[in-house]
Amino acid sequence: MMSKRCYYEVLGIPKDANSESIKRAYRKLAMRFHPDRNPDDPAAEDRFKEASEAYGVLSDPERRTTYDRFGHDGVNGHGFNGFSAGGFDDIFAHFGDILGDLFGHGGHPGASCRRGANLHAELEISFEEAFGGTKKDVTFERVDLCGGCEGTGARPGSKPQRCGSCQGSGRIARQQGFFLVQTTCPVCQGAGAIIKDRCPDCKGEGTHRVQRTLSIKVPAGVDDGTRLRASGEGDVAGPGLPRGDLAICVRVAPHPVFQREGADVFLHKEIPFSLAALGGELTVDTLHGAQSIDVPPGTRSGTVVRLRNRGMPRVNELGYGDELVTLDVVVPGELTGEQATLLARLRETGL
Ligand SMILES: [Zn+2]
Ligand SMILES: [Zn+2]
Known part of the structure; x- marks a missing residue:
């Protein structure tokens, strides 16, 4: 077994670092070496493990004190005390609070929450409208659930079958050394279900593109290039999943004099x-x-x-x-x- 590096050295922080800098240092390393970002890179995986282990000890004041006094022997006589058995999921359970916003899946691979895509639209207004504020219609295309199948993709009256390969989770877990590596199920492409009888309206997609017109309130004084945000007006990813947002870039026409x-x-x-x-x-x-x-x-x-x-x-x-x-x-x-x-x-x- 490789000799262990000092935890402070692993995180690149001084011995008297406060909890905030410990967290920051770990975040930085976790972002860089996270297995999701470095697929099939054992060196990165090692660095991620090493950093996670160091963070596990140094972020816990009691374990940190023990480590400062007795070194590695003090905190983990038998490898990784804190999260040895469960692998990946356990790491997320421990550090979900800081890893949560780094990765789209809410930190925990099981707690998938796919949002629809954010959209972008432009809105042109006159200088006078910018001065007084105005209400304008914005027309854009977005992905909506198919009305025929309500987003399931299956012919009305039939139901999608649960994917047997992933038991409906859409992901396949595979043990790779210390980690439980999750990949998208190749049989159902992550949908968790297989459609035998497709909806004729959307050909099994469950969604289609539609044109939508939205009335937008433009505040007085808006400047050229201002972005307005319409929450939940973007694409839908699937039934029951939240929509993305619509960003509206306001273009103000120049004034002939001012x-x-x-x-x-x-x-x-x-x-x-x-x-x-x-x-x-x-x-x-x-x-x-x-x-x-x-x-x-x-x-x-x-x-x-x-x-x-x-x-x-x-x-x-x-x-x-x-x-x-x-x-x-x-x-x-x-x-x-x-x-x-x-x-x-x-x-x-x-x-
Ligand atoms: Zn349909
Ligand atoms: Zn599947």
Whole structure:
């Protein structure tokens, strides 16, 4: 038998590591070397076992203290004390809490809970609709249970037969050394049942693709690229199994005048140079209606005026963003005779 590595070394943690870092270190190794991810790789399997054993001891304060004092002899005189007999299932029973979300089957191979696939749809709305919020229909295709057989795949009136090869579990367990390795049953392809007389509507599939239209509430202030989630609107995997979700990516059309960044909107406004020089009142457009602003005398081109709370609504928050107006001072191109005369007089004054 190979000489045992120190448990702290196995998990790559210092001797005074706290329980959180022990857990984190084990998670990392378990993800990397898990047999589900490394099929037919005995080296990975060994590393997984080794890490699981180390975690089993170091995560238990009492066993950890014993291990710190007496080493390997203290905690397992005869191999794996904690989970020697049951193999895989036992490991999951011990560590289901941390392995649970790593693998789709809820940590425990027996507790299979297949969800339907998540779907994706796009929704195009106008800038104004994004401003005010809106309700829109989204049409998409998804997998539904066949109405004829209610998802069993068997001709109405008949029933699928339980698969004799896997006793209806859909999985075949095979002892491989320390582990009970589970694979999909090749006879029923994991369904656990065999259909002798197929449903004519779905040809035994139990499901079919249908078009569905969903009314979606789009919140005010939504930005281009925002994802909305419709829970349980995705595909169905089979009778009694939960549906996936539908993710809706919102596409907001650009505004002809306003640019947008988050809840703030930006506007360029041309002003005559006389207004810039003398100052005065100016009317600018906002998403909330036209508004009058004061242009101070001597305003330079490129000056930015901030109009508080005149931008887009903040999603899931109170209030609005701002509008930032950049004043572009225009030098006149074509002049009337009178304007040219006046400008010539201005020049004489030194302007
Ligand atoms: Zn059917
Ligand atoms: Zn089977």
